[in-house]
Amino acid sequence: MPFSCPSPTDLWLRGVAVNTAAPAEVLLRLLDPAAGEARRILCAERRLPDEVVDAVVAHPDAKVRRALAGNAHVSPAQRGRLVEDLHDLVRAMVAGGPHPRPRRPLPLPDDVIVTLLTAEEVAEPQRLTVDEIVSELLSSWQVSASFRYRMRGHEHPAVRSLAADVWGLLTTEEQQALLTDPHPDVRRAAESHIRAADPAAREAELPDPGLWRWQILNNYALSDALVEAAMADPDSRGCLAGNPYTPAGVVARLARDADPAVRIRVAARADLDPAVWAELVEDPHEQVRTRARVQPLPRTPEQCLAVDHEMDEGAHDCVCTILPPYTEPDPDWYRTCAESGEVVLRLAAATCPTLPADLVARLARDPHEEVRHRLAVRHPLAPPATVLAAFVARPRQRPYLLTQSWLPRTGLSHLLDHEDPEVRALAAADPTLGQAPVALLTDPDERVRRAAAANPLFAGETLEALLHDPATAEGAAANPGLPAPRLHALLDRADLPR
Secondary structure, eight states: OOOOOOOHHHHHHHHHHTOTTOOHHHHHHTTSGGGTHHHHHHHHSSOOOHHHHHHHHTOSOHHHHHHHHTOTTSOHHHHHTTTTOSSHHHHHHHHHOOSSOOSSOOOOOHHHHHHHHTOOOOSSOOSSOHHHHHHHHHTTTOSOHHHHHHGGGOSSHHHHGGGGGGGGGSOHHHHHHHHTOSSHHHHHHHHHHHHHTOGGGSOSSOOOSSHHHHHHHHHSOOOHHHHHHHHTOHHHHHHHHHOTTSOHHHHHHHTTOSOHHHHHHHHTOTTOOHHHHHHHHTOSSHHHHHHHHTSOSSOOHHHHHHHHHHHSGGGGGOOOOOOOOSSOOOHHHHHHHHTOSOHHHHHHHHTOTTOOHHHHHHHHTOSSHHHHHHHHHHOTTSOHHHHHHHHHHOGGGHHHHTTOTTSOOSSOGGGTTOSSHHHHHHHHTOTTSSSOOGGGGGOSSHHHHHHHHTOTTOOHHHHHHHHTSTTTHHHHHTOTTSOHHHHHHHHHHTTOOO
C-alpha cells in the first residue's frame, strides 16, 4: 500500500488538538468523529479544560471515554470520573493507570479505588471480569501505602484486606485485628505474613527452579534442612544472602562464599553482625568492600534499599518508575548522605524528594556529573541550569523531563544549533528568543519544524504562510498566537460541525 501524506486539514486538526491556547468551544468541535486522529490526540495527549472533560465523560463513544481514562496529562480525579462507566474497557483503563505510565505515578482518589475494589459483576457479558480489573488496579501503582493503612478498618473486606500489604506499618494490635477478622479473605491476607516467618510452613523439599522457588528462597523463613539444601546449590546461595529470615550463622558463612556476588548481597543486609561487617570491609573484592564501607552500622532496610539502587550499574540512566517510599524518609540520614564523601551516598540523597533547599544547592554543585543529573530528574527544586544540562546529556530522561514544570523553556537560544534534534526542538519553542527561529522551519527533523512553527514569535502573514506549507502546517495550527476565529476557520475547512 503506497504511503500517503496527511492532508492539510488533517495537519491542521492535529495541530489545533494540542494548541494550548485553543478555547474550549474550539476543542469541543474536535470530539466529532470526522476529526479522526485529532480526536484521539485531544482526549489522550494533553490537559483539557473542564468543559471538555465534562463532554468527554458524557460522550457516547467508548473509545473517546477510554482515551481520557488513560490520559497521563489530566488529574487522577478527572480520570476517576469514569470509574463507573458502562464499558468494562473504560473502567479497566482507569484501573490500569495512564498510558504511557508516568515515571512518578499519582494515586487515584480514595472513593475511586474503593469503587473499583467493591464492584460487582454485571449481568451483560464483558471482556474483563471485576477481578481482572482489580488486578490491573493493584499493579498500577495508583494505590498508595497510606491508603492501604487507612483502610485497615474499612467496612468492606476487599478494601480492609489491603492493610495486610503494609504489615510492617501496623502495630501489634492492628495486626492482631486483621488476623482475627470475621472475614476469611482478610484473615488469609494477614496469615500469609505469619506463614512467611514460620519455617514449618515450608514443604520438606524446595520446589523445582522457577519463580516460586526464587520467591521462597528470597522472602520466606526456611527450616534448617531447606537452608542446607539451598546452601549446597550455587544458584540458591545468592537468594539466601538477601533473605531477611536467613539465620545469622548462615549469613556469616555466606560472607565467606567464593562468589563475590553472594558476598555483595550479604554486605547489603541491614542486620549484619559487626564482626561480619568488619570482615567484609576488608574483602579482597572491591565491590564487596565498597558495599560494606559506604553504610556503617547501624542501618535500616529502607536505607539499604536506597543504596542498593545506586550500587546497580544500570541505575545511572534508569528510567524506571519513581515510587513513593512506604515510610517517611529519614531527613538526618539523607543529610548525612548529601554531605558524604561517598558518591554512592550522594546519589542516594539526590533521589530524596524532601531534601531541603540548602542540600539541593550543594548537590547541584557536586563534582560528580551523575549526582547533578540524578538531582535534576528527581527533585523539583533542582536549579534550572542543572535540569537543562541533564536534558541535553541524558536522552533517555527527556520524555520524563518534558512533563516536568522545572525544565527550563526559556533562555535557550544557545541550543538552537545543537546537533541533537530533540534539543533543537526544545530551543525552537522558546518564546523569549530575540527573533523567531526562521532557520529551524526548514530543519531536516519534523519535530524541530513543528516546534518552531508553534513558537508564538511567528504571527500575521508569516504564520498564515506556515499554515499552508505542509512542512509546518501542523506546528502552525498549534501556535498559541492563532485567535479563536482563525482556529474555528481551520475546523470549518474540515467540515467539523460547530
